[in-house]
Amino acid sequence: MxxxxxxxxxxxxxxxxxxxxxxxxxxxxxxxxxxxxxxxxxxxxxxxxxxxxxxxxxxxxxxxxxxxxxxxxxxxxxxxxxxxxxxxxxxxxxxxxxxxxxxxxxxxxxxxxxxxxxxxxxxxxxxxxxxxxxxxxxxxxxxxxxxxxxxxxxxxxxxxxxxNTAAEAQDPAAAEQARAAAKAFLIALCTGNELDLLLSTAPFQADKALFQNTLSLLPAYFRDALMGKANVTPLSDPAVAARLAAAFPQAKLLAFRDEALRLFDAMQRFANHNLSINALCSAFYAIKLQ
Ligand SMILES: [Zn+2]
Incomplete structure (x- = not known):
């Protein structure tokens, strides 16, 4: 139909x-x-x-x-x-x-x-x-x-x-930019320290739409990382999802996903842009260190 x-x-x-x-x-x-x-x-x-x-x-x-x-x-x-x-x-x-x-x-x-x-x-x-x-x-x-x-x-x-996802269905150039930003953030999350994570979010400071589009993509990466080799169509970049899966245990992937969803919710409603960027860094880094 x-x-x-x-x-x-x-x-x-x-x-x-x-x-x-x-x-x-x-x-x-x-x-x-x-x-x-x-x-x-x-x-x-x-x-x-x-x-x-x-x-x-x-x-x-x-x-x-x-x-x-x-x-x-x-x-x-x-x-x-x-x-x-x-x-x-x-x-x-x-x-x-x-x-x-x-x-x-x-x-x-x-x-x-x-x-x-x-x-x-x-x-x-x-x-x-x-x-x-x-x-x-x-x-x-x-x-x-x-x-x-x-x-x-x-x-x-x-x-x-x-x-697809929200960002992908809209402006293709904006979607590509958001995918690149998501990748940079997630690679920094896998391999970097807190400063690397902060630096990876620098492009968001002046670009609220990029931040929102990127936030909307993040849950899909963690979802794919959690699914691992299960037979599902990936919603994100499989190479990045595989790196996440290799870097973090399931409990942390779940915590990351929930935090990404929570931040996205908050951004939709009221949250302050710069505080949300800081929250993205600090909350994710805190989960990583747990
Ligand atoms: Zn009918």
Whole structure:
């Protein structure tokens, strides 16, 4: 069902199988790729959940056509309107709508587009719905990277990576710069002392976007290092991941990954740029010395 979208075949197959076997979790996070692809993939998945034909989405039944024309009464899109964030009121409305029975069929689907735009209160409000969803409710979130959401939210949604990572889907030159910066930082982490680590973060001082893009990449390196030789598609540079795996035991790789996620979360919300760069150095070096 995702054949026409720029989605990794493995991910498309996993989503299709989950729909066919009705094993798709009630909360799904679609990450990676670009914003338009995420939106199309979420709509396609919503259509599959609402479809009354076979195979789903059939594209020709009444409900599929309603989705295509933007008129399905049980498909809700929540997105950032004017202003900087998706606020708690939008999630309260979602909650009220989720408490009603569907108008047409047995399922209501809520799509939160670019869920990283939810402010902290909105994410906390969503948490309650994710914890105790009504049986007829499906919640789909789109996001450049799951690391942009609070840990509590992302741990309650099944994440599917449509393609690549956030930085890679955007400006290719910026993505390349972020990969180089991530590599320099991680090599310094493997082989250097605290000063080497500090020096490797120097390019971030004047470039907040580079810092954010680099932070968004780091968890994937530790994930790949933890996976080792397991049969998974690497999300990062395999040579760098292999160096990390050789340099650190699993417990430290996990601690590094969690710290990278925590810093990325903090940067999305409020954190001071320079303090976060210092935190990256000091926290990672502290884990290394443990
Ligand atoms: Zn259909």
């Amino acid at each position: 995702f054949e026409t979208l720029q989605v990794e075949p493995r991910c498309a197959a996993a989503l299709t199988a989950a729909v066919q076997h009705q094993t798709l979790p009630h909360a799904v996070l679609l990450e990676g790729a670009d914003e338009a692809t995420r939106r199309l993939a979420a709509t396609e998945l919503a259509k599959a959940l609402l479809c009354e034909g076979e195979p789903k989405p059939c594209g020709v039944c009444r409900r599929c056509k309603k989705v295509d024309s933007g008129n399905h009464p049980d498909l809700y899109f929540i997105k950032k309107e004017d202003g900087p964030a998706i606020k708690v009121d939008a999630i309260r409305t979602l909650k009220a709508q989720a408490g009603l029975l569907p108008n047409d069929g047995d399922r209501s689907v809520f799509v939160i587009l670019e869920a990283q735009n939810m402010n902290v209160q909105a994410q906390n409000a969503l948490l309650k719905i994710l914890e105790e969803p009504a049986g007829h409710v499906s919640i789909l979130l789109t996001c450049p990277s799951r690391t942009a959401l609070l840990e509590t939210v992302r741990s309650r949604a099944a994440a599917y990576t449509l393609a």
